[in-house]
Amino acid sequence: MGLKEKMHEIKLKYQGKKMAPAFNAFHTFLFTPNETTHSGGHIRAVDDLKRTMNTVILALLPCLLFGIFNAGYQHYSAVNGFPENFSLLEHFITWDNFWLGAITVLPLVIVSYGVGLLVEFIFAVIKGHEVEEGYLVTGMLVPLIVPVDTPLWMLAVAVVFGVVIGKEVFGGTGMNILNPALTIRAFLFFAYPTWMTGDKVWVHEGVQRAGTADAISGETILGYLAQGNSEAMYAKYDLSEMFFGFIPGSVGETSTFLILLGGLFLIFTKIASWRIMLSAVLGSLVMGLIFNAVIDFGWIPEYSKFYGLMQFAYWKHLIVGGLAFGIVYMATDPVTGSQTNRGKWFYGFFIGFISVMIRVFNPGYPEGVFLAILLMNVFAPTIDHYVVQGNVRKRLKRLKNATILPDTVDGATAELKAETV
């Protein structure tokens, strides 16, 4: 084991130096450190933050792979027309799709990780703390929640903004108020709206070809609905395509099936909170049902621009757009979410509820998950406050029956002939 000893020597050499965190980040990536317990208990469980983050990344990998194939599939289908009698192996898992997807999606991943980790390393070296693992997940989430053709420089700018303003100014991993990945997404959305919305951005080359004879379009399901084109949408995509994800959208968000598997994996491994996921699903269903009821009562005329999205069956909201992805991978971020178990129910519920609400009422962009989660990030401490106050009140109530006994007053202190040394 030459490598182990060599790394150990370099570690000792760099100890206390400015660049130590940068080296240690690589070192602890290769080897779990030789640190032993020196306070409190003498043994520790095996889980650490790296393993936790790694588990989330494992749950994201299927979405990334699917996103790569889907990027190619959507492009070729938009150019050549969607295949009749779709077959998974013949039309989806092909080298062409993979290659096109790889050259469009992997640069996003590389830029996201490269820029984000660079910022993390710089902050770690300046502030003299270890490089923390939070960005490992953020860096994987970011490429999955942007349109496939997002220019790399835009992504780089957004990542710098998100990591610095969203996280580092608060003190780094564990201290941030807003989900960094969503901060990056929100920055892109508000700074470069033309690259984030519309019917051209979701398919590779959609923007370049716009206005030419070869123009292609890849409207999202929600886009169709927002424009009231329900028939056109149903003609193009059926339910199973929506569920399995053969539809246009951000890179990794389309396959509800794989997201569901990822979510179940995260619940099974106890890494993500099932309370948040379940309550968010409930919240979105409730809001969807309310909208459906409004339509059933006939309060909204058919020509209303909200009609298309409002009449969309309540449970279908979960299988289109970014709602499922947001619920499983973003709402469950423990740092920015509610920290109490009871609070998580409220937190998750309102994420689902508000997501569908924004989705329906947002005139420019028919999606609201990221805004709903950011909004609830801000309210999570408030929710926790009220939950914790419940415990405090219970303790105060108990205090009324406290048996506080008077001091003993015999004071018969033994005579002491103390010979103090």
Add this chain to the structure above:
Amino acid sequence: MSKAIRIKKGLNINLVGAAEQITLQAVSSNVYAINLNDFHGITPKMLIKEGHEVKAGEPLFYNKNREDMLFVSPVSGELVEISRGARRRILTLKILADKEQQYHESKPIDLGKADGAEVRAALLKYGCWPFIKQRPYDVIANPDKTPKAIFISAYGTAPLAANPDYILQGKEQELQAAITALGKLTPGKVHVVVGKDSDSPFTAIEGVTLHKISGPHPAGLVGTQINRIDPINKGEIVWTLSPQDLIIIGEFLLTGRFNAQRTIALAGSCVKAPKYYTTKIGAEVSTFLYASGVKEEKFRLVNGDVLTGQKIKPDGHLGFYNNTVAAIPEGDDYEFFGWNKPVFNKISSTRALTFSWMNPKKKYDLDTNTNGEHRAFVVTGRYEEVFPLDIYPLQLLKACMVKDLEEMEQLGLYEVAPEDFALTEFICISKQPHQQIIREGLDLLHQEIG
């Protein structure tokens, strides 16, 4: 009459090397030591100088803030060394034991007649008081206060810890005397908690409120039991004692002698033949450690159980409150890709490619490696699964870290001791020092509010 308590939340840490239920007499130690760190918050004032002879049970020093609280020598011999640290703080006292032990005799207490004040004065004067600890603050009890109740846990769930039922066998007389005496010190109840199916000698003792508890660790911690039976409110005081110390108190009451003899468990995967030993408080650990033999050269010796004890060297001495000495492997080695490969040989509270959930009965050989680096609190909801108290652990820890006295009070810091956070510390993904955080929080609260 006993009441059943069932603890659901928690985690049993099954380790290799539990002590076999055979008790051997340890060879007597040449030198005995009293470690002043055992008495948290006590400022000692010496009563004798180096070179003086003492008898077993004769006072060595007293509490500076409470002059009638005496601390006595466990053996008779010569006080050979007072080692001091920074600012001349006394760290340890070493006593070279006589071949023939002599006892500092006093009159046995007539428990039929004695009242509370008499018992209290005797316990203070003859060195038995320090066995009584109080909550809030987890310090030696303040004799001026009257506790609303006294709690004794005779159920051991900590990993590798001595089995109370076993070490208390045949000590009914002493236990009865101690319980009778303690009953005079409180107008409330003396609660004793035993395991559900235990044959504890406490079942035959009069004057106790017996509870039967079942469930994983920390069901055996007195803090868990208090929280279930009669939680502490602001302003209230409860006292807690370990059952093995009741034997010393009881024997003192019956005979007038302070006999520091104690049965301890020597356990851990680095011990060749883990067994119970009869020895005395302050005895050198090597007197029994090498009788059982050690397996590896690099091991960590823990004075107490592996979740709450202190690190000592083989020439260290048995602590004042401990009934367990454990030896586990030192884990100061790197592990290649230890953070992402599947793990089968270590305990985990998740299932993130860790497989201890598949076989909860399996015994593990854990070392002292932290298995990761210290981080800020990130993950939530994990502590609650192993923390059965009606308290928000994460929030309380954070309140202690930011020194928010009001919040510390409101969230229930009065009810806990550092040991109650040993399990959350064990599973902590951010490797935060929970026990230290709680200890500092308690000290701050004690100092500011008193």
